[in-house]
Structures are given as structure tokens and as C-alpha cells.
Amino acid sequence: MSETDLAVIKPEMMKPYVWLQTSDDSIQQVEQEIAMFCPLICQEIIQKGMGSSKNCAICLPQQVSPAMLSLILDYCRFHQVPGRSNKERKSYDEKFVRIDTERLCELTSAADSLQLKPLVDLTSRALARIIEGKTPEEIRDIFHLPDDLTEEEKLEPLRNITADPRIRLLNRLYAKKRKELKERERLKNVEVEEEHVDDRSVDDLLSFINGNDGDPKGVKTSKNKKKNRRKKEQQKNSSLKEASELNKKEVNGHDIRHQSSEAEIISETSYLHCAEDDGFTSKPEFDDDEIDPALKEKIDREVEDFARRLNSDWPERMQELLSSGQERKTVFFTADGFIRRHACMISPFVTVFSLIHHVFRAEC
Amino acid sequence: MRRVIRMVDVMGPDLISDLPQSIIESILVKLPITDAVRTSILSSKWRYKWASITQLVFDDKCVPFSNDREIVERSVVKFITRALFLHQGPIHKFQISNSMLQSCPEIDQWILFLSRNDIKELVMEIGEGEFFRIPSSLFNCRKLTRLELSRCELDPPHSFKGFVCLRSLNLHQVLISPDAVESLISRCPLLESLSLSYFDNLALTISAPNLKYLYLEGEFKDICLEDTPLLVEISIAMYMTDDIAEHFEQSSNCNFLKFLGGVPNLEKLVGLIYFTKYLSIGIDSVHLPIMYHNLETIELHQVNFEDTKEILVILRMITSSPNLKELHISGSSNIPIAADAPDLDFWEKGCLSDSSLNRLKTVKLSEMGGWPHELEFIKYLLCRSPVLETLSIIPCVFDMGNNLKMLIELVKCRRASSRGEVIFIHE
Numbered sequence: 001m002s003e004t005d006l007a008v009i010k011p012e013m014m015k016p017y018v019w020l021q022t023s024d025d026s027i028q029q030v031e032q033e034i035a036m037f038c039p040l041i042c043q044e045i046i047q048k049g050m051g052s053s054k055n056c057a058i059c060l061p062q063q064v065s066p067a068m069l070s071l072i073l074d075y076c077r078f079h080q081v082p083g084r085s086n087k088e089r090k091s092y093d094e095k096f097v098r099i100d101t102e103r104l105c106e107l108t109s110a111a112d113s114l115q116l117k118p119l120v121d122l123t124s125r126a127l128a129r130i131i132e133g134k135t136p137e138e139i140r141d142i143f144h145l146p147d148d149l150t151e152e153e154k155l156e157p158l159r160n161i162t163a164d165p166r167i168r169l170l171n172r173l174y175a176k177k178r179k180e181l182k183e184r185e186r187l188k189n190v191e192v193e194e195e196h197v198d199d200r201s202v203d204d205l206l207s208f209i210n211g212n213d214g215d216p217k218g219v220k221t222s223k224n225k226k227k228n229r230r231k232k233e234q235q236k237n238s239s240l241k242e243a244s245e246l247n248k249k250e251v252n253g254h255d256i257r258h259q260s261s262e263a264e265i266i267s268e269t270s271y272l273h274c275a276e277d278d279g280f281t282s283k284p285e286f287d288d289d290e291i292d293p294a295l296k297e298k299i300d301r302e303v304e305d306f307a308r309r310l311n312s313d314w315p316e317r318m319q320e321l322l323s324s325g326q327e328r329k330t331v332f333f334t335a336d337g338f339i340r341r342h343a344c345m346i347s348p349f350v351t352v353f354s355l356i357h358h359v360f361r362a363e364c
Numbered sequence: 365m366r367r368v369i370r371m372v373d374v375m376g377p378d379l380i381s382d383l384p385q386s387i388i389e390s391i392l393v394k395l396p397i398t399d400a401v402r403t404s405i406l407s408s409k410w411r412y413k414w415a416s417i418t419q420l421v422f423d424d425k426c427v428p429f430s431n432d433r434e435i436v437e438r439s440v441v442k443f444i445t446r447a448l449f450l451h452q453g454p455i456h457k458f459q460i461s462n463s464m465l466q467s468c469p470e471i472d473q474w475i476l477f478l479s480r481n482d483i484k485e486l487v488m489e490i491g492e493g494e495f496f497r498i499p500s501s502l503f504n505c506r507k508l509t510r511l512e513l514s515r516c517e518l519d520p521p522h523s524f525k526g527f528v529c530l531r532s533l534n535l536h537q538v539l540i541s542p543d544a545v546e547s548l549i550s551r552c553p554l555l556e557s558l559s560l561s562y563f564d565n566l567a568l569t570i571s572a573p574n575l576k577y578l579y580l581e582g583e584f585k586d587i588c589l590e591d592t593p594l595l596v597e598i599s600i601a602m603y604m605t606d607d608i609a610e611h612f613e614q615s616s617n618c619n620f621l622k623f624l625g626g627v628p629n630l631e632k633l634v635g636l637i638y639f640t641k642y643l644s645i646g647i648d649s650v651h652l653p654i655m656y657h658n659l660e661t662i663e664l665h666q667v668n669f670e671d672t673k674e675i676l677v678i679l680r681m682i683t684s685s686p687n688l689k690e691l692h693i694s695g696s697s698n699i700p701i702a703a704d705a706p707d708l709d710f711w712e713k714g715c716l717s718d719s720s721l722n723r724l725k726t727v728k729l730s731e732m733g734g735w736p737h738e739l740e741f742i743k744y745l746l747c748r749s750p751v752l753e754t755l756s757i758i759p760c761v762f763d764m765g766n767n768l769k770m771l772i773e774l775v776k777c778r779r780a781s782s783r784g785e786v787i788f789i790h791e
Binding site for chain 1: 379407
């Protein structure tokens, strides 16, 4: 908008007004020089000649409600006065954005629709200051965001972004837990389909498999089970399906999905020990946080080797299992049932089952 | 304790997730990078909002602190690599300002990645240590508008045609051959701001028709502003070495002309350390025709008032700038060696025109030792500045006795400005 344009529009003596129509269809009169501070309004006046009377009022975008328009006009009224110092402007701006979050968001949206970039920058900075340093729960609270990501999805950014050793251990724990959830899902499906099933409850089954302690985990698992059921079934199944496909590829490629299989291997290592010790007694919870770093490194390496060996042996073991093992009446029978139905999904799990299988066969 | 059940109706509608991406970007870009990435776990809509922001800035706070530099370096490298890998879309600004990071091979990959993603502003300030060698993929960044590098080795290939969009170039402690620098500057036609610091023994000829801001600091043998008609602000700090001192002695050019001959639009001039000395060489041989009508601020530091040629530099500058508003001169803190009486005739000579400094409002003189030439200079200023408002004098702390003498002299001075205040700042 050039000086000449302004001169043409603005007659010398009178203060011209423009008519603006807000989202609720109400029309109001505003001093032209203030309204012109907004590029969109400016454009409408100059290029389309709108706004000179009530009949051809400038129709403002949907995001501009009367309240927002009044705020924006206050901002324009202050800033279009040329004589103000930077300090004054800054302090006005600071006070201007001290409004509640809901109005701040609305204001940002309205300013953006009017293309008033300085105000958009100001409000975005205020919103950024609100978000900065807060936990996700707090942010969700403030902005009323739905908490609709699955546990797995929430972990991905962490896993991808930081390699803090504590996070790695945490990830292993989470991966274990995830596997547990997956298993429960599978077990649930199998329960429905299989007629003759082991008569122990699913929880007992899982708790012995993982070799974990009774109470804290027990409570947690039941809670998680409930959560599972409430969460979107489709999403869970689709992610499982993805996981299964991935596992298939990995097994074929002799590749290891680093942390998850490490975790699986660790859990299996733990109950392998347990199998050697004394059958299926529950074992104290594998507490990642208390491993000392040197030992942790050692375990990592052992675990990786073990995983590699397991995965390379997989095809042969698969053959063996499929050709044998019909008559088991213990939990291994169920495992075989798994194998027949969900062979591809359970690779490391099954391979370790088969190991136990062999261990016991050897002993029998 | 987290509530498992959330009743969305009670809380109200989502305030922010449905705002247009431009606003979300505007918000995310104002957050530190770790906070921006963390927004991916807020909700399903927010999962990848951060991944399309166009500015990535990695500073010292982007990974948790640890005393072991190698651990921090490893986590910074992993963080940056993974962030780039997860990122989608163009990246317009990429900045690494991390003092723990040192030269590592991943930097090459990052620059290659950025060159494929329309990078416009690239800032690399990594830690002390081995200088890393900028990969050739940098020279394929066609859209680069701002480049800031420190502590690296830059070696443009022969076929390099320049950065056609580059507006701002800042090289700090960069190993680059003088020819390469000159050709780099001359091949960036849109260059507006140039900053070169900590260069050794450089003789530089600058040819940049759009250049507005020039900042040089280092051991410069010679600076020639060949084609810089639009220069508005200059700030030069010239260090001295024996080589350069010799060079100065032997030089027969008029540096003043060579340097300030082609900058009629100059608005601000700042000269530090040996700059005034540099300008003083050859100054009495030539009479200056140029006037600097836009020059409003002059700052010359470490001026040796013993050397009348340096004083002449100041006077020439002042008298060629009819619109000068602010003058800041600081003396050198050397106690004069010359035992004989200073040549005060210099001040009587006709080389000083009677022009008055009609716009000069603020004068600040620091590191004043109270030496005769300094006092004459102050008198000169006071007599010729009708609108002077403030003349502040900050004495240097060597000799307190001199301060008293200075004050006595000052009180005697005739003043052209009725409103002028002479402020003597005494610790």
C-alpha cells in the first residue's frame, strides 16, 4: 500500500471509517487508518473498494469474532502511532498477551487470517512460552488435547531421539511390557478360538512366563489388560500385524530389531535361568536400574550374541517343532498351538520355548 | 497421578491442534528443539507436527549436560542425525551452536542432507578443537542466503560459481586462501553483509556491489574497497604484527582514499586498534574531495594522539561529514614517549577548515590522558559544535595528576554551544 493510494482514499479533513462484518454477521464501523494496519483489510479496501458503506461491508474471515476484532483493533490502535519508542511497544505487547490460553489461541488464529504478521509472531511467542518446559500432561491439560496415542507410539520419539543410557534401559523395560501386552492380546485371541485350552488363567500364565513377582506387576498387568480392551482394537491389531511383518523380515534377513529383541532376549534369559534353577517358580523382578554399568555392557553384548544365534537357528527349529510335539499336555502344547496358528508372529518367543522344550525333553 | 479416563466434553474442545500449520510452525520454531520434538507425544494429531518445521537450531542445551565431553558429543550427534532422519520437508534454517561438538564425520552427511533440502541459512559454530573441513556438498546449496561458519576449513572447488542468493556471509576463524575469499565475495552478487574475523595476514580487495555491512577483524595487511558503493556500516579492527608494521612503514599509498574513497553512503564507521594508524598512512599527500552526507556516527578507538597524522584522520573524517551526530574517540593508553614539546602548530595550520560541526550532538572521549594534543582536540570540538549537548570525558587511570590539569584546561575552553554539558566521568 503506497503513500499515493492512502492519499487518494483519505480525504483531508474527515476521519474516514470502514465497515467490517465479523463472524457473527454483525457489522461495525472502524476508523480507517486503524483498520488499514491489517493487510487483509487494506487489500479489500484498495483492490476491491469494499467497506465504504454498511451495504458493502468487508466480510472478515470466519476466525474473527467481535471480541477478537476488538482486541486486534486495540493492538492496531496502539502500534500505528509512529512516535512510540521500542520500549513502550514492547511493554504494551507483554501486557497484551496476558490473556487466558483459549483467547490467545483464538487471537492467533484471527490475526493470522487477517495476515497481521507482527501480532501472529507475538501471540505465537506467548504460546511457545506456555508450552516450553512443561510436561506432556500439563500441556494436554492446558490445551485440552486428547491423550490418544498408544504406549508404543509415545515411546518412539524418546527412543529415536536420545541415547541416554537410562532411556535405553527404560526402553528395554517398555519393550518387555509391550511384548507382554502383545502376548496377552494373542492369548486372548487364541482363547477364543481354541476349545481345549490350558485351564490356568491368562494372568498366571504370563506371570510365570515372565518369571515375575506377584503383586506390583500383577496389579499393573490387570490394569493394562483393561486398558487394552478399552483402547482401539483395530490400532492394536494393526500395530501387531506390522510388528509381525517386521519380525518376519528380520528373521529372514538375520537382522535384529535392536532394543526390542534385546529386551525379549533378556526376559527369556531371565526365565531360562529360572528353568534351570527350579522349574517354574517365580523369580524376583529383573530390575534394570540396579545393574552396574560394566555388568550392563557385558549383558548387552551377551544378549546380542544370543539373539543373533537364536535367530540364525530359527528355520531349523521351526521345522523340528512343526514336525513333532502333538501330544504335550503342558503349557507347551498351547505353545505349539500358537506355532501352528501364529508362526510368524512369535519368532524369538517360540525359539526360546523350543529351547525349553528341548531342555525338558533332554531331561525326561 | 494420571487420570486414565478423560472426559473430553468436560474439558472443552481442543484449542490448538487445528490451527493452520503456519501458526503451529510459528510456535514450534520459537521453542527449544527438545521441547518441539517432545510435542510429538501430546496427541495423535501432534505426532508429526514438529517434523515439518523449517528451522532446526541445536544449541548447548539440546542434550543433557555431562562433564564428559565425549558422551555429550555422541548424544548431540545422535540427536541431530535422528532429528534429520525423522524430518520431513524443506529445511530453511539449520544451526549448530554447540561447544561440545567437535569435528566428526557425521557433519558431512548432515550438510549433504541439507543441500538436498533447500537450505537457506546455515550456521555452524562447533567447539574448540580440530577444524573440520567443509564438504563440497555445501557448494551445491543453491538457495543459501546466509552462511555462518567458524573454526573450519573452506576450500571452494574451481568450478564453483558462487552462491547466487547469498546475502550474509560470516566467517570466523576459517582457513581459506585469500584468493578463494575474494572470489567467493565477488561471486555472490547479492551479498549485503560480510563479516570476516580472525584472519591472518590477509590483503583483501572487496568487490561487492550490494554490500551494506562490513565487519572485519584480524591481521589485515591491506584492505581495498574496490566496488562497494552501497556500504552503510563499516567496522574494522586491525591487529598488528611485525610483518604488518613493516608493510605500513613501506607503504606509499593513501590508504584513506583506498579505503574510504568509494563509500559515499556511509552511515556509521567504527575503527578499532590499529585502524586509525592504517588510515593515517599517506593521508597528508592527498586532499579528499568526498563528502559523507549520511555519516552520522564515527567511532575511532585506540587513536594515538602523539601521531599528528592520526589526528588528521579524525579531523578529515569529521570535516567531511556535515551531518555527523555522534563521535566517540578513545585514546591509546600509552604514555607518550616523546619528551619534547608537541607540535601544537599543527592546530593553527590552515588544514583545518573553519567548517563547524552543525549536527554534532554527542561526543564521548575515553582513555584520555590529558596530553596536549588531546586537550587541543577537545577545544577544537567545543569551539565548533553549536548544537553540542554532551561531551563526556573518561580519563585513563594512569596519572591522576594529569586529570586535574585537564579539568583546569577544560574550564577555560570557549564553547560554541550554550546547551553543551561537559561531563567528566571520574571513578
